[in-house]
Amino acid sequence: MSFQLRALPSDPFAPLFALSDDALAERGAVRRVADRPRSLPCRVSLRDAEPGETVLLLNYEHQPARSPFRSTYAIYVRRNATQARLAPGEVPEILRSRLLSVRAFDAAGMLLDADVVDGREVEALIARLLGKPEAEYLHVHFARPGCFAARVDR
Numbered sequence: 001m002s003f004q005l006r007a008l009p010s011d012p013f014a015p016l017f018a019l020s021d022d023a024l025a026e027r028g029a030v031r032r033v034a035d036r037p038r039s040l041p042c043r044v045s046l047r048d049a050e051p052g053e054t055v056l057l058l059n060y061e062h063q064p065a066r067s068p069f070r071s072t073y074a075i076y077v078r079r080n081a082t083q084a085r086l087a088p089g090e091v092p093e094i095l096r097s098r099l100l101s102v103r104a105f106d107a108a109g110m111l112l113d114a115d116v117v118d119g120r121e122v123e124a125l126i127a128r129l130l131g132k133p134e135a136e137y138l139h140v141h142f143a144r145p146g147c148f149a150a151r152v153d154r
Contacts, residue, residue, distance in 0.1 A: 029058035044081035062148035065109020
């Protein structure tokens with residue numbers, strides 16, 4: 001089954017990097033500097049921040065559906081990140097290298113099914129969940145911290 005992983009757009013986040021730490025705090029966000037590899041996965045570029053790179057840690061509403069499954073959670077965004085444009089069926093390394101939770105939703109934003117998978121095997125789970133006719137889209141989360149990683153569409 002063909003699928004498309006979608007990263008978040010950079011436009012809503014870019015102006016936030018110009019804010020002071022106090023102004024970020026008023027919005028519930030914080031500035032961080034990556035101190036080790038593979039520790040701060042950016043939801044715009046779908047790449048991990050490199051050591052020394054600045055990121056913002058902020059709350060993001062990844063599931064705006066008017067259902068009991070409406071949800072927000074913390075995400076990282078790298079400074080000057082460019083939105084990842086993946087080929088159909090392409091899975092970036094930040095997903096391949098982590099334990100993932102994948103959740104299927106219907107058109108009303110109701111949860112249909114979910115499972116956990118090693119990122120190296122995510123295609124099979126995506127195919128199974130999108131194989132449900134009522135599944136409109138999937139959300140991929142990093143299973144251990146529980147935070148949103150990317151959306152999946154047919």
